[in-house]
Amino acid sequence: MASQLRGNDLRQLGFPEGRAIGLALAQLQRKEHKRLTQAEQLALLGRVLANPTTFLADLAWSHTAAALLPAPSRHIALAERKPYATFGADYIEAGAIHQMETAMKLPVTLAGALMPDAHYGYGLPIGGVLATDNAVIPYAVGVDISCRMALSVFDLPAKFLAQRTQEVGKLLLDNTRFGSGRAWERGQRLDHAVLADDAFRAVPFLKNKLDKAAEQLGTSGSGNHFVEFGLVDITDPANDLGLPVGQYVGLLSHSGSRGLGASTANHYTALAMEQCMLPAEAKHLAWLGLDTETGQEYWAAMNLAGDYASACHNQIYRCLAKALVDKPLAKVENHHNFAWRETLADGRAAVVHRKGATPAGAGVLGIIPGSMTAPGFIVRGRGAAASLASASHGAGRLMSRTRAKAELGEAEVRQHLAAYGVTLHGGGLDEAPMAYKNIHQVMASQLDLVDVLGSFTPKIVRMDGA
Template sequence: MPDAHQGYGLPIGGVLAVDNAVIPYGVGMDIGCRMALSVFPLPEHELYQRAKELRNIILANTRFGSKFSAFDKKMDDAIFERPEFKDIAVLRGKRQTAVEQIGTSGSGNHFVEFGVVDITDPDNELDVPVGKYVGLLSHSGSRGIGAAVAQHYTKLAMNACPLPPEARHLAWLSLDSQAGQEYWAAMNLAGDYASACHDQIHRRISRALGEKPLAKVENHHNFAWRETLSDGREAIVHRKGATPAGKGVLGVIPGSMTAPGFIVRGRGERDSLQSASHGAGRRMSRGQAMKTLKEGDVRRELKDHGIELMGGGLDEAPMAYKDIHQVMAHQRDLVDVLGSFTPKIVRMDAGGKGGKGGE
């Protein structure tokens, strides 16, 4: 994908179709990491008039990272009744962690932000008139559950499928094996848990805002799908940091804190395995950004673009990312643009490590 950069196994922005097997590190550590966008029936100017209120709403209704990641009053969810928590060994004992972390966001490249949604396509499937609205965008994944599943089954795959050292993270599990079937079930649970977390984030904030969304768009990456290829063959399509872009499929491709993201409709391009980028992609590694960027320069960049940032770090800096407009230009044949989302009030983990477009 045009946002691709180096990673373990598949690169971030890598898409791979395989026959009747799954590659745990072809999915990645943060299984089912996703974007979720709510479009509210509020005109753009309310974002600026109510900026302090919106800032306080995000602070009160989001939690980040591992140290302070639980709400005092938790919301229940049907996912806690899923049998996988009992039936799959690696998930036994993880249910309580899931209860504690429901509705929270991770560290790294995860965020919750208010911004301006600009709907530009009058024929959009959202049934939202052309215009500018207040929007809420979140990016987070499956928290501790996804990481535990990835680590456990990657070890099993490496033992079952020994490969040269440089390729060891591409070790696979046959879907005819017990381990492969277990991973598939655990992966799907982790993805559904990530979705439940986003649902609770948006419900909490919608309730605090006193508004129901006009529309929502949600899509995920770091996942494997059973799909039919253009030649009729069934395959397991891995998208590690890549957005599903089947014909008519909606998604959100974020930029950076100072650049817009885009609401897109997939075009079903066969040569990309019906996929598109999942963001702008990094042009600096996290370490390089921490070493070379200066905090004062980043603050000025954010101020110049009218961005209020709570949390984050130097590796979150807009300068660490590729030009989203160039990335989108490279995938005109993969997606159509329905509108954009421009961040204004951003919250991330305060741990100082992260960015938009991780594993």
């Protein structure tokens, strides 16, 4: 093991006076670096000093490398708006279009598209797709990082749900937890390999997030999150699911990364807004360069949140399938509120943000839900270049939550649900079916983006609420 290097050793190597020296010495105390000889440590430091930009994507040395570089100018002007494709423009509110047009003026923007379920959000509109040059925008990903849809298809007859409505409802109540901040009681906690992910230790911001993540694993949030049983109708013989045409029982869930994703989004958005000072109308579109330490930290945290959201769905399905004593015949899962490294149709490398938009690359399967009384659709992507290989993530809101609560009545909603044979546990007026766009119009607006393989019709629904 090497004898300990000191600040003067780094100064003699050429390190400038300042925080880079302290950061480098602290990094040398990590187990993997303490094993190096002093000569090997000095050689490593020499490489970081000689070319710090190559170490900005290295989680171990990104802080030191950034401290060796001059601070960038933080005031950034918008550029001329780039063109983008809009699908279902007749159903998209003006506020969402204005937000998309602002996003297309960012100097890092390469391309964009607006999906037919689009509506107003923070930063990028819900339903916005944005490709950027080596930059990630936390609010173009969204607060509920990697929110996803997951569908399991069971070999059960359709009459199962009609004959056992109360039993299935109790099954949902006993095996799910809903609500902002809601967690399992200590004796009921679930486990998953994601809780051992190195990112919880490697990313400084995540070091105190593990316990809350463990408490909330396998739970769902409030708002439009749900777990529901319904009927799956497979209509395309070549459906890629290995299922014969026919009707099945399905279990569909919509949930995300819980407190882990929300805290990550808010923390790194604040940092982005400090480092990337945009005009007022674009301030929530502040970005983090992926060649910076903060950008790399966010990218690692975002991917962890994605794995965590998937683990939550995995645990929900494990509990319910075990209670059903039945294995699913097929599964479909896709997520939104995420950023992917992709190559655009013109060959440019890009970071593609899909905020409330479903990946629809050629051959990629997904599920696009409607509402509690309207079907969702099992789809296969067509890889359309105009939409950046994306499609809508649902029907999209027709009414804001505030408007729905003001204009809709409890009795009216219950009568509407009963007319469609839907049993609801929980839920609120803000999630009433009438608060959503017509899913059939939305799907008609994206015929070039996806092929429909089948549908899912909700019957027994669990959401946040008593």
